[in-house]
Amino acid sequence: MITVVDYKLNNLRSIENTLRRLGHDVLVTSDSAEVRNATKLILPGVGAFRDAMRNLESFGLIEPFVNRVRSGTPTLGICLGMHLLFTESEEFGLYQGLDLVGGRVRRIPEGVHVPHMGWNELRLRKADAFLEGIQPGSFVYFVHSYYVDPASADITLASVEHGIDFPAIVHRNNIWATQFHPEKSQKVGERLLDNFARL
Numbered sequence: 001m002i003t004v005v006d007y008k009l010n011n012l013r014s015i016e017n018t019l020r021r022l023g024h025d026v027l028v029t030s031d032s033a034e035v036r037n038a039t040k041l042i043l044p045g046v047g048a049f050r051d052a053m054r055n056l057e058s059f060g061l062i063e064p065f066v067n068r069v070r071s072g073t074p075t076l077g078i079c080l081g082m083h084l085l086f087t088e089s090e091e092f093g094l095y096q097g098l099d100l101v102g103g104r105v106r107r108i109p110e111g112v113h114v115p116h117m118g119w120n121e122l123r124l125r126k127a128d129a130f131l132e133g134i135q136p137g138s139f140v141y142f143v144h145s146y147y148v149d150p151a152s153a154d155i156t157l158a159s160v161e162h163g164i165d166f167p168a169i170v171h172r173n174n175i176w177a178t179q180f181h182p183e184k185s186q187k188v189g190e191r192l193l194d195n196f197a198r199l
Contacts, residue, residue: 002197003038005065006030007055009047009080014183018190024197036064040197041073044183045080049089049105049146052080053097062098069100069175076196077177079144082170085177091146101172102151112163114145120180122158122168122188129199130169130176131157133191140168140178140185147179 002019006012006028019026027034035041043065045052056062069075077085086097089105097105108114119139124131147166150156160168160179168179176196182189 001025001027001038002040002042003034004028004042004044005035005061005081007045007052007059007061009052009055010044011046011079011181011183012044015042015044015078015193018183018193019197022190022194022197024194030059030061032060032064035061036068038068038073040199041065041068041075042078042196043075043081043084044078045084046143047080049080049083049091049097050093050095052084053095056084066098066100069098072174074196074199075100075175077175078183079179079181082148082177082179083146085175086148087151089146100175101148101155101170101177104149105146106149107146108144109163115143116145116162117143120160120162122160123165124158126157126171128157128171130171130192130195132195134188138188140180140182140188142168142180144179148177 083105087099155170155172156167158169182192
């Protein structure tokens with residue numbers, strides 16, 4: 001069972017529908033008890049970092065989610081969900097994240113078009129089970145104005161070029177995260193979601 005965390009700033013239905021179409025059991029929930037008992041977790045998200053952290057707190061989801069991830073539960077963060085996994089974010093101020101991955105969320109530099117929206121090419125950096133069947137140069141769909149700057153570059157599985165080179169996929173221990181939306185990335189995104197479900 002894959003538990004998708006619903007904190008009311010999510011793009012949930014396309015993720016749920018894609019996983020079900022691929023034959024996986026999915027539970028979409030805001031219930032802290034269900035998060036506490038999850039065997040796999042997905043933290044999706046669209047919107048602002050500060051609002052997302054406030055919503056996670058108001059639903060009582062921070063403690064069970066963090067504890068579950070730290071216990072070794074395979075976890076996938078998507079877009080804003082990726083950002084929330086990091087230590088802090090510069091989006092509209094400086095706000096603390098879940099600090100499950102070291103690093104800061106930064107704004108795409110001045111002079112570079114934002115939002116970074118549309119299809120862009122993955123530059124694969126490392127082999128990983130999450131990337132099984134994904135070819136170098138595969139295109140995926142991005143919508144964002146901020147990017148993650150990890151404390152350790154070693155966690156980057158794939159990067160993308162948009163004015164600067166920044167992580168598109170990261171992996172640390174039982175955590176994977178994508179800056180792009182796999183649920184909007186057609187066959188490549190479907191393969192990534194299927195890979196995560198089978199980890």
